[in-house]
Amino acid sequence: xxxxxxxxxxxxxxxxxxxxxxxxxxxxxxxxxxxxxxxxxxxxxxxxxxxxxxxxxxxxxxxxxxxxxxxxxxxxxxxxxxxxxxxxxxxxxxxxxxxxxxxxxxxxxxxxxxxxxxxxxxxxx
Numbered sequence: 001x002x003x004x005x006x007x008x009x010x011x012x013x014x015x016x017x018x019x020x021x022x023x024x025x026x027x028x029x030x031x032x033x034x035x036x037x038x039x040x041x042x043x044x045x046x047x048x049x050x051x052x053x054x055x056x057x058x059x060x061x062x063x064x065x066x067x068x069x070x071x072x073x074x075x076x077x078x079x080x081x082x083x084x085x086x087x088x089x090x091x092x093x094x095x096x097x098x099x100x101x102x103x104x105x106x107x108x109x110x111x112x113x114x115x116x117x118x119x120x121x122x123x124x125x
Contacts, residue, residue, distance in 0.1 A: 018067035032075035045076025056104035
């Protein structure tokens with residue numbers, strides 16, 4: 001007997017991304033990181049917690065945002081520029097004369113300042 005339909009593949013359980021609403025609120029309550037670092041005074045609108053496109057902790061799959069550990073404060077203006085004009089954090093940060101890892105460094109520092117019990121000594125930056 002020939003089977004007409006292929007066997008259904010079993011889905012592997014997906015790894016749930018880490019969420020922390022308290023940390024998101026903490027980051028969103030800060031000033032835009034560009035204003036804090038005195039790089040730009042053109043900040044406009046309220047601060048938003050931007051989830052890094054290339055996280056320092058964990059992975060980010062297609063169509064997924066990174067975990068809530070990987071957020072930096074950006075005003076609406078800079079957040080919009082990142083996504084519309086530059087499209088990548090590398091191009092965005094380099095346009096302001098910063099290294100591409102500055103977002104990862106900032107996100108990690110914010111996480112560790114807010115959660116000192118959860119410090120990972122093995123991360124390279």
